[in-house]
Amino acid sequence: MAKVLVVDDAKFMRMTLTNILQKGNHEVVGEAENGQEAIDLNESLKPDLITMDITMPEVNGIEALKRIKASASDVSIVMCSAMGQQKMVVEAIEHGAKDFIVKPFDETRVLDAIDRVLN
Template structure:
């Protein structure tokens, strides 16, 4: 069981991921709706893993990824992207993201990615 921080500006997406993670016996330790909140919550919850949306207001997922990795090089972050964001996904992986999952979320794919990253 892993402690996971979910970062997405859409409440529906956070709820969907929460359900998938709980079905996979993981614990959601926090939800953030933008990158700024993500950095603050990472510092206070120190999760085992973060699912990070790319496109968000205030601070996007790439910027939040850079800040978190800068502060905590051991952070395990999986990016969540919509179709057509390959360039941003590539930048995220080069910056230190461990994997990515594509929306709409496939439960098996999400849980496989988490197992692989935590593996």
């Protein structure tokens, strides 16, 4: 069972992702609504995996990814993006993201991506 931090500025998206992850027997250890919170919670919660939205207030997902990877290179990060953000997804993967999932979330696809990254 992986410890997962769910990061998205939309509460509905966090709830949806949390439900999917719990069905897949993963433990959601925390939620963050912006990149700065994600950076802080990564320090205290030490998750195995972070699902990271790209577009967020304060610190966006790409910047949070860079900062988290600089201090905790072993954490796996999966980016969450809406359609049409391919350029940002490519940038995220160049900076160490392991995979990406597209919104709206498809339960099977989300769990497949998470399992791929963790194994």
